[in-house]
Each structure stands twice: as C-alpha cells, then as structure tokens.
Amino acid sequence: MSDFENLKLENQICFPLYALSRKVIQLYKPLLDKYNLTYTQYITMLVLWEKENISLKELGKKLYLDSGTLSPVVKKLVKQGLVEKYRSQADERIVELRLTAGGREMKEDAVEIPEKLYSQFEGDPETLVKLKNNLDQVLSQFKDES
Amino acid sequence: MSDFENLKLENQICFPLYALSRKVIQLYKPLLDKYNLTYTQYITMLVLWEKENISLKELGKKLYLDSGTLSPVVKKLVKQGLVEKYRSQADERIVELRLTAGGREMKEDAVEIPEKLYSQFEGDPETLVKLKNNLDQVLSQFKDES
C-alpha cells in the first residue's frame, strides 16, 4: 500500500493556488507601480474606497491580515497621504482609518487597474467566473475557523 | 459611467486566491512543524521525492520560484540533512540537488501530510477537484509569459 500519489506536486491543491496567487500579484505589479502601491497596499485601498472610515481591526478582518502585517502597510499609506490614522475617542485602543481627499481622488483613475488586469487574461472569461465562485465557496468553509 | 463595481473587494478574483492560498498554508503549518519544514521547504521536498536528482534551475521552474527564494530554502534543507548540494561537473554554473537517505526516509512518514490536510476540509470533495482543475487551467495560460 505504499501509494505516494498524494505526494506528487501535480496532485496538490494548494500548490496551484499558491503559484497562481503569486503569478496574478506579479501581473498587478506594473499596473500598481504607476500608483506607487504594492498589492497589499492596493487591497487596503480597495477596502477604503468602499468604506472611507474603518478601524484597523475591521480592515484586518476583511483582508484576513493581522496588525503585524497591516501596521506597517497603513503607515506607508499615511506617509503617501492617502490615508489618515487616529485613535478612536470612544475607545483609545482602536485605531481608525480615514480616506483622504487624495486617496479618494486616486479611486477615479484606479478603475483602470482591474480593467487592464482582466484584459490580460486570454481564454474564456467564464473560466474566471467559475474559479472565483469555487474560491469563494472553499474560502467560506474556513472563514471562522482560526 | 462612474462605475466602481470592479473596484469592490468582493468582485476581485485575485483576492480570494491570495486569501485562500495563505489560509491553506496556515492549515499545513501544524502538520509540517512535526517535520521541521516550512511550506516552501515542503513543496521543495515534494519535487525531490518525485525526482531525487534535480538542478536548482529546474526546481525553480517547477515551483515558479527564482534563486533569490530557493537558495536560502535549499541551504536550510542541506543543513537539516535532507538534501545534498553540489556543482555539476559538466557545467560548474549549475547546482545539482540530491535527496539524501534521510530525505528519502521522511517520504514514508510524509504521506500522512496531504491525507491529514484533506481530512480537514468539510464540504463536498468534488468542489476541491473542480477548484484544482480551474486553477490548473488558468495557471497554464500564464505559464510561459514571464
């Protein structure tokens, strides 16, 4: 019964997930360079473009990232004038983020980013829709575990 | 026409890819700790368990990783006695890797890793198969681009 099939790279589910994730982030890079954003900074801006006021805690929940990752990311965005940071008056432990006018302005131009990214995909767009549905479904099964 | 739908986090394809990838790697962690392997070290071992002799270059091609990532990873595996490293006699630029007896031994126990990982997935296993097929399909469209 020495069956090593499950140890073959091609049979891993996580590996194409991990490889494709990095690949797509690399595709974003030239598009984001124009805005001086990294991918992590970009998805932070996506959240702020939807909700201009949000706590760091809430942001982390949406992005599945903790303060160890987000603190330095937000610090950078503040430095670039896209975000303001202040302590909540009601609870001094909480850091609140607020989109600045400059950050709001960037949104207008940034609509080109997903457009240009998707235009780079050859093949059936339906494949991407299916993929996204699959990913969301599987991700939801772990959402509240850890 | 100020349509910001494509800038919503929930409409991103890359984000669930990125989030799920990190989530699954976190699920591997407790399983890999037992073997003193990180995820990146683990997928390197997967390759070596399939092909006991391989150049660093070839390894990088399979994992979509460059020497900047792999050099230190391999150095760790050598230190742990799982892999041997030597320069090719035919071409001194090339570093060849060889699985050691200890590395081969680990394979026997490591079959439990994918088993235990998959057992943690609730929901229909068919969903995972579909996901993997989707990922492979999309990944193959970028394989030779960069």
Place this chain on the structure above:
DNA sequence: ATTAATTAAGTTGAGTACAATTTAATTATA
C-alpha cells in the same frame, strides 16, 4: 584566440506574512 554576450547562483534590500510578545486601554470580577 579574444572579447562579448549569456547563463546560473548567490546576494542585497524592500516589503510582506505571521507567531509571539509588549504596551496601553477597557471591561469583568472578586
């Protein structure tokens, strides 16, 4: 045969990820 171009690894620096710890503020409890 020399020189130029290419190739494979390795190194460096910036930016994540994440576990673990620390600090400060708030809430719960004896």
Place this chain on the structure above:
DNA sequence: TATAATTAAATTGTACTCAACTTAATTAAT
C-alpha cells in the same frame, strides 16, 4: 473599587518573495 482578564495595536524575530545586482562559468561572435 481594586485587581484580573481581555482587547487592539505595535513591535520583534523568522522566513519568504521578488527585483536588481554581482560573480563566475560557459558559449557565441569577431
């Protein structure tokens, strides 16, 4: 109410990822 427990951020340390650069070896071109 004083103390304990909890919570949110920040910090620290380890490891990965990748672009850019360096070094050494090989191959191509003059």
